[in-house]
Amino acid sequence: MPQTLYEKLWQDHVVVEEADGTALIYIDRHLIHEVTSPQAFEGLKLAGRKPWRVSSIVATADHNTPTDHWERGIEDPVSRLQVETLDSNIRETGALAYFPFKDPSQGIVHVVGPETGATLPGMTVVCGDSHTSTHGAFGCMAHGIGTSEVEHVLATQCLLQKRSMTMLVRVSGALGLGVTAKDLALAIIARIGTAGGTGYAIEFAGSAISKLSMEGRMTLCNMAIEAGARMGMVAVDEVTIDYLRGRPFAPKGELWDLAVNAWRHLHSDPDASFDRVVELAAAEIRPQVTWGTSPEMVVPIDACVPDPAEQADPVKRTGMERALQYMGLTPKQPISDIRLDKIFIGSCTNSRIEDLRAAAKVVDGRKVAENIKLALVVPGSGQVKRQAEQEGLDVIFRAAGFEWREPGCSMCLAMNADRLEPGERCASTSNRNFEGRQGAGGRTHLVSPEVAAAAAIAGRFLPPGELPPP
Amino acid sequence: MDKFVCLEGLVAPLDRANVDTDAIIPKQFLKSIKRSGFGPNLFDEWRYLDVGEPGRDNSSRPLDSDFVLNQARYRGASVLLTRKNFGCGSSREHAPWALLDYGFRAVIAESFADIFFNNCFKNGLLPVILPADQIDELFRLVEATPGYSLVIDLENQQVRRPDGQSLSFTVDAFRWECLLNGWDDIGLTLRHADSIRSFEECRRRQKPWLFAGA
Ligand code: SF4
Numbered sequence: 001m002p003q004t005l006y007e008k009l010w011q012d013h014v015v016v017e018e019a020d021g022t023a024l025i026y027i028d029r030h031l032i033h034e035v036t037s038p039q040a041f042e043g044l045k046l047a048g049r050k051p052w053r054v055s056s057i058v059a060t061a062d063h064n065t066p067t068d069h070w071e072r073g074i075e076d077p078v079s080r081l082q083v084e085t086l087d088s089n090i091r092e093t094g095a096l097a098y099f100p101f102k103d104p105s106q107g108i109v110h111v112v113g114p115e116t117g118a119t120l121p122g123m124t125v126v127c128g129d130s131h132t133s134t135h136g137a138f139g140c141m142a143h144g145i146g147t148s149e150v151e152h153v154l155a156t157q158c159l160l161q162k163r164s165m166t167m168l169v170r171v172s173g174a175l176g177l178g179v180t181a182k183d184l185a186l187a188i189i190a191r192i193g194t195a196g197g198t199g200y201a202i203e204f205a206g207s208a209i210s211k212l213s214m215e216g217r218m219t220l221c222n223m224a225i226e227a228g229a230r231m232g233m234v235a236v237d238e239v240t241i242d243y244l245r246g247r248p249f250a251p252k253g254e255l256w257d258l259a260v261n262a263w264r265h266l267h268s269d270p271d272a273s274f275d276r277v278v279e280l281a282a283a284e285i286r287p288q289v290t291w292g293t294s295p296e297m298v299v300p301i302d303a304c305v306p307d308p309a310e311q312a313d314p315v316k317r318t319g320m321e322r323a324l325q326y327m328g329l330t331p332k333q334p335i336s337d338i339r340l341d342k343i344f345i346g347s348c349t350n351s352r353i354e355d356l357r358a359a360a361k362v363v364d365g366r367k368v369a370e371n372i373k374l375a376l377v378v379p380g381s382g383q384v385k386r387q388a389e390q391e392g393l394d395v396i397f398r399a400a401g402f403e404w405r406e407p408g409c410s411m412c413l414a415m416n417a418d419r420l421e422p423g424e425r426c427a428s429t430s431n432r433n434f435e436g437r438q439g440a441g442g443r444t445h446l447v448s449p450e451v452a453a454a455a456a457i458a459g460r461f462l463p464p465g466e467l468p469p470p
Numbered sequence: 471m472d473k474f475v476c477l478e479g480l481v482a483p484l485d486r487a488n489v490d491t492d493a494i495i496p497k498q499f500l501k502s503i504k505r506s507g508f509g510p511n512l513f514d515e516w517r518y519l520d521v522g523e524p525g526r527d528n529s530s531r532p533l534d535s536d537f538v539l540n541q542a543r544y545r546g547a548s549v550l551l552t553r554k555n556f557g558c559g560s561s562r563e564h565a566p567w568a569l570l571d572y573g574f575r576a577v578i579a580e581s582f583a584d585i586f587f588n589n590c591f592k593n594g595l596l597p598v599i600l601p602a603d604q605i606d607e608l609f610r611l612v613e614a615t616p617g618y619s620l621v622i623d624l625e626n627q628q629v630r631r632p633d634g635q636s637l638s639f640t641v642d643a644f645r646w647e648c649l650l651n652g653w654d655d656i657g658l659t660l661r662h663a664d665s666i667r668s669f670e671e672c673r674r675r676q677k678p679w680l681f682a683g684a
Contacts, residue, residue: 015669016662022644024662026669028680036562038503047656053670055683064501078501078524085503096683123680130561130585144561144585147505148592148655156659158666162642194488195555198584228558230584251679259679294488315487315553322486413497422521434492434559440521 002269004166005235006201009141009266013124015158024158028123029135032059032095032150033109034086035415036128040151041089052157057095058118061086062108063415065101067378067405074101079416096249099382107381107407110134110348114218115383117247121236121263126153131348131431133224136233137217138240139266141201143230164230165275167200168268171208173282178464180358181216182350182429182448184208184280185223186288186298192278194296197229200276203268204234208282214243215354222349226295226431235267289335289461290433290446292323297433299335301451301463307331326435327443328423335461338445342426343368343375343402343456344438345449347412350429351380353387355449360393362453365470368401369459375402376418378410402456414439427455472594473652476623477575479548483612484538489552490559491586495568499524508564509571513539539572543616550577551608556597557586566595576622578629580605591645592655596624598639624649 003011015024037059044051051057064079066072074080083101090098097118099106105116110131113119125135125142128150135142149159169188189196202224204217212220217234224232234240241260244250251259286300297320299306308320308331324331329338345351345359356379368375377397379385385407388394394404411418412430420426420442429452430437433444447455454464499511501524510528515521517539519532533540539547550569556579557565566589569577576596590597600608611631612618621630624646629637641649648655659666674681 016665018644020643022642024659024666026666026673035500039505039563042503049656052666055681076501082501082503120680122677128561128563130559132561146561146563146566146585146589146592148563148589152656152659155656156663156666157670158659158662160644160655160659194558195581195583198555198581228555228583249682251682255679259677262677294490319487413492415497415501432490432492432559434490436496436515437492440496440515 002271004268004272004274005139005203005233005266006141006164006166009122010163012122013141021162023161025124025161027126027153027157027159028056029058029118029125030056030153031109031113031125031127031132032057033063033127033129034061034082035063036147037089037150038082038085039147040128040154043151044154049155051093051154054094055096056157057093058097058113059086059090059095060099060106060109060112061101063409063413065408066416067408067410067418070102070406104382107384108348108351108409110222111352111380111384114138115247115381117244117250120244120250120259121240121266126159130225131222133229133231134218134222134348136221136224136231137214139233139236139263141231144225164201165199167197167202167229167276167278168274169202169204169278169280170206171204171280171282172206173208174211175208175282175285178450179285179287180448180450181212181219183285183288185220186290186295186446187285188280189223189227189295190298191280192227194226194294195228197224197227200229202227202229202232204232205268209234210237213354214239215352218352219349223431236263287448287451287463289451291327291329291335292320293326293433293435294323295431295433295446297323301335301461303335305329305331305333305335337460338425339371339460340427340455341371341373341424342420343372343452344411344426344428344430345376345452346378346380346410347430348380349431350449351378351384353384355429356384356388356393357391359449359453360396362450362464362467363400363402363457364396366400366457366467368456371459372456375456376405376411377402378405379407381407411438413437427452427461471592471652471654474575474594474596474624474649476621476625477548478619478621479575480544480546480617480619481549481551481612482538482544482547483609484550484552485609487553488555488558491557491562491565492559494557494565495562496522498522500562500564505567506571508568509573512568512572513537546573548573548575549620549622550574551605551612552577552579553605554580556582558583561585563589563593566590566593570595578605578608591649594649594652596622596649598622598629600629600637600639604637
């Protein structure tokens with residue numbers, strides 16, 4: 001029987017299956033950060049249990065860590081306690097790798113996993129974090145879990161799961177100039193809605209996906225959770241294998257050849273059938289900007305804010321009205337009239353080297369507009385930061401008036417000091433525009449790095465290609 | 471985990487779709503390293519007029535009297551009635567912890583986000599899925615009837631209305647049994663420790679590259 005990639009991965013990890021379909025699934029890689037793990041370690045200790053396989057653990061501190069003045073440590077005592085708790089838990093337990101605060105390889109857990117080769121094709125990857133879907137870009141079964149499940153994986157190396165339904169999102173053709181994986185992700189969410197993927201594992205395929213770099217594939221799978229799917233995935237191909245070669249935790253020598261042979265089977269069989277298929281034409285996708293408080297509230301950059309009066313569904317209509325009120329926008333207002341206060345380039349969606357290169361290309365030789373109070377670039381990891389500095393990207397950003405910061409989650413969720421003040425409006429390369437996400441009362445527009453960079457220069461939304469020459 | 475068998479409780483209506491986990495419990499409260507104490511900050515940005523911070527005394531903060539949970543008639547509610555895609559967003563288990571800590575034991579919605587749904591069962595909070603027309607009607611009844619309560623009978627998988635009508639829902643068999651008995655998942659899984667061990671050994675032989683560092 002032909003199988004989908006998801007079915008292959010599922011089958012390869014079933015330890016025990018109950019009659020009702022609930023299965024015990026073996027977990028290969030357990031990523032840990034400070035926010036969702038303390039209660040799990042505590043529960044484990046209280047029950048007198050030991051971690052099952054510590055070499056499956058890769059940990060880092062990312063959500064609470066400051067992005068400047070590292071010499072001062074973590075000034076907020078509540079954040080500091082959480083990071084210190086991770087520290088003592090991991091030091092006590094052990095791990096394959098731990099990248100604590102200030103470590104040269106510290107960074108956002110979903111950036112660090114892939115770039116160190118800790119995420120490998122065919123793995124089950126879990127983390128107490130919904131954006132674990134990112135790792136599906138490597139042909140993995142990767143998804144977020146809650147804290148009780150973190151404890152469950154620590155104690156048993158397994159998770160209780162039921163098989164998901166499968167969805168194929170096929171994107172054919174070539175993306176236009178200035179159109180990125182982020183725009184593609186938002187366009188898919190616009191099509192299926194934020195609950196469209198609920199209960200499904202999504203596989204992204206088609207000629208447009210094959211052409212994406214690993215960074216682009218990670219951006220896309222990262223946003224699968226925003227479409228309601230716990231996981232997104234892309235088949236393994238040469239792009240995947242080239243990316244992994246030589247990474248610290250990737251296999252070497254004979255083991256590498258053995259692994260690559262196995263990885264070559266990690267794709268859906270030609271005749272495999274999916275529970276749902278969604279087709280998109282890449283050429284029709286424009287750069288996207290969200291106007292509301294849910295990622296599905298999104299339109300192309302050259303469009304206008306929609307009018308709730310034209311929405312027939314009453315629940316949707318009130319949702320739109322509430323969103324417009326929160327966002328301080330009026331129906332039918334052109335997106336290009338929206339003026340911004342802050343710019344955030346970062347997060348596990350768009351803080352990899354390719355994202356920073358793309359933004360720097362737009363910014364090069366230009367200046368941040370006067371109305372922008374703060375334009376931030378927060379690299380996803382220490383490694384991304386060093387690479388960017390070697391390429392001189394930091395110089396380009398700084399010369400334009402951007403701040404160049406230390407790695408971490410930063411203003412993606414504003415658990416540290418980087419945040420929006422009430423009413424402030426931000427073009428952000430992150431993944432959630434929920435009310436208060438970037439700071440209470442803050443207004444978030446989700447965009448690609450190119451669009452965020454152009455917005456910093458223009459002070460408002462403008463397609464990157466329409467900026468006046470520097 | 472606490473057992474859930476049958477509950478009769480006052481219903482509070484939260485008439486919004488796509489209520490996300492940032493709304494249920496804003497991030498600043500995720501800095502806690504405990505499992506309890508989140509109740510006063512449930513729906514913090516909607517409940518209070520100022521911005522909440524961890525460690526603050528919430529009793530003296532200004533309330534938004536329009537927000538449903540601040541209305542006297544819904545005080546003591548243990549059943550939350552809401553719209554589709556409840557709990558979308560992050561995997562934070564602080565969301566069910568906050569709902570439970572506030573006093574909710576069941577949430578009725580047209581649909582739930584996957585990870586949130588899963589997290590509920592791990593904590594003895596029952597998510598009940600009902601069709602849209604039944605939800606619409608419940609909203610009408612709750613708003614029209616002060617003190618409106620429902621019986622949520624997990625054992626028989628029924629929601630019973632005060633007028634005697636019962637609405638059936640389903641919970642998958644394994645979760646149903648765990649919740650009724652208050653079973654600890656980890657204990658259940660460890661009964662399979664031998665199978666896990668032999669699976670692992672076999673995997674280690676076949677795919678040694680997955681076991682770097684032992
Ligand atoms: S960058 Fe944002 S979305 Fe990603 S892990 Fe950090 S907080 Fe979560």
